[in-house]
Amino acid sequence: MNVLSLISTKGGAGKTTVAANLGGVLADSGLRVLLLDLDSQPTLSSYYALRESREAGSYELIAQRLTVPEQVISATVIQHLDLILSNDRAGHISPLLLHAPDGRLRLRNLLPAFQDRYDVLIVDTQGARSIVVEMAILASDCALCPVPPEMLAARELRRGTLGLFEELEPYRYLGIVLPSVKLLLNQVNANRRDTRLIMQSLRASFQSDPHVSVCTTVIPDRVAYPNAASLGLPVHRVEPTPPPGSRSPCAAEVMRALAIELFPQWTAQLLVSGAQVPGQLSATERRLIRRG
Numbered sequence: 537m538n539v540l541s542l543i544s545t546k547g548g549a550g551k552t553t554v555a556a557n558l559g560g561v562l563a564d565s566g567l568r569v570l571l572l573d574l575d576s577q578p579t580l581s582s583y584y585a586l587r588e589s590r591e592a593g594s595y596e597l598i599a600q601r602l603t604v605p606e607q608v609i610s611a612t613v614i615q616h617l618d619l620i621l622s623n624d625r626a627g628h629i630s631p632l633l634l635h636a637p638d639g640r641l642r643l644r645n646l647l648p649a650f651q652d653r654y655d656v657l658i659v660d661t662q663g664a665r666s667i668v669v670e671m672a673i674l675a676s677d678c679a680l681c682p683v684p685p686e687m688l689a690a691r692e693l694r695r696g697t698l699g700l701f702e703e704l705e706p707y708r709y710l711g712i713v714l715p716s717v718k719l720l721l722n723q724v725n726a727n728r729r730d731t732r733l734i735m736q737s738l739r740a741s742f743q744s745d746p747h748v749s750v751c752t753t754v755i756p757d758r759v760a761y762p763n764a765a766s767l768g769l770p771v772h773r774v775e776p777t778p779p780p781g782s783r784s785p786c787a788a789e790v791m792r793a794l795a796i797e798l799f800p801q802w803t804a805q806l807l808v809s810g811a812q813v814p815g816q817l818s819a820t821e822r823r824l825i826r827r828g
């Protein structure tokens with residue numbers, strides 16, 4: 537099971553949007569996906585309608601170490617896509633972890649319970665620094681950080697999000713491998729000059745960083761994302777092909793490219809499921825399939 541967490545100390549960067557849609561595109565390719573909502577404002581928990589809803593959620597999982605699937609895992613209406621709901625509205629998890637001897641390692645220690653049931657666990661977190669976010673990072677193989685291409689967001693990235701990873705460095709002495717950090721430009725308007733300059737400077741400044749890289753895939757600013765959230769659908773189903781006259785790639789192509797970049801081991805499944813919708817694959821993707 538791969539563990540991917542969405543991390544950004546800034547609210548509104550696109551964590552929940554990416555968690556929901558990446559989960560959706562992987563699940564529609566037949567992969568078994570578990571979403572874990574660790575944000576006390578349960579936005580991811582309400583993105584998809586539920587087929588089977590469980591009373592227990594993130595509070596029982598973290599505070600009581602409850603991992604029984606029949607009690608803690610809800611099923612969404614999307615096949616292969618399950619969810620552990622956020623139900624820690626009062627914020628009890630943080631003080632509890634601060635006083636627990638296994639504190640920041642609690643989630644990491646609970647993962648074996650889900651190991652065989654899922655191919656990927658996607659953890660959504662709160663847009664602020666907290667022990668819960670640190671716990672999510674320490675449980676992850678990869679931390680994906682959406683960044684809007686704005687100067688103030690780029691500054692906050694260094695001060696907030698990247699500062700958080702630096703403070704966890706001492707865990708390496710305990711033999712814990714910290715996740716690779718991937719920055720994902722989100723809500724990009726490529727026609728704007730300042731956007732292009734910020735993107736170039738971000739790529740240049742992390743070019744030789746051993747721990748932080750910038751994803752090749754960028755997510756354009758598209759109304760399909762809020763529309764998909766309103767409909768409770770993954771965005772690749774809402775915008776499967778480019779709208780007439782559009783020059784940037786459609787949401788389905790972007791989400792598939794992101795999934796392939798993060799999980800190259802599942803390229804074949806992702807391309808085959810894209811090929812089932814007429815006209816959905818780009819010319820490059822069709823070439824990849826032909827090559828096998």
Ligand SMILES: Nc1ncnc2c1ncn2[C@@H]1O[C@H](COP(=O)(O)OP(=O)(O)O)[C@@H](O)[C@H]1O
Nearest residue numbers: 547548549550551552553723756757758761762
């Ligand atoms: N690429 C995008 N294009 C257009 N709107 C987006 C995009 N990504 C996110 N949004 C919108 O921005 C808002 C904040 O996104 P969200 O995922 O909730 O951020 P976070 O979870 O980091 O707080 C939401 O209304 C969402 O629909």
Ligand SMILES: [Mg+2]
Nearest residue numbers: 551552575579
């Ligand atoms: Mg969110």
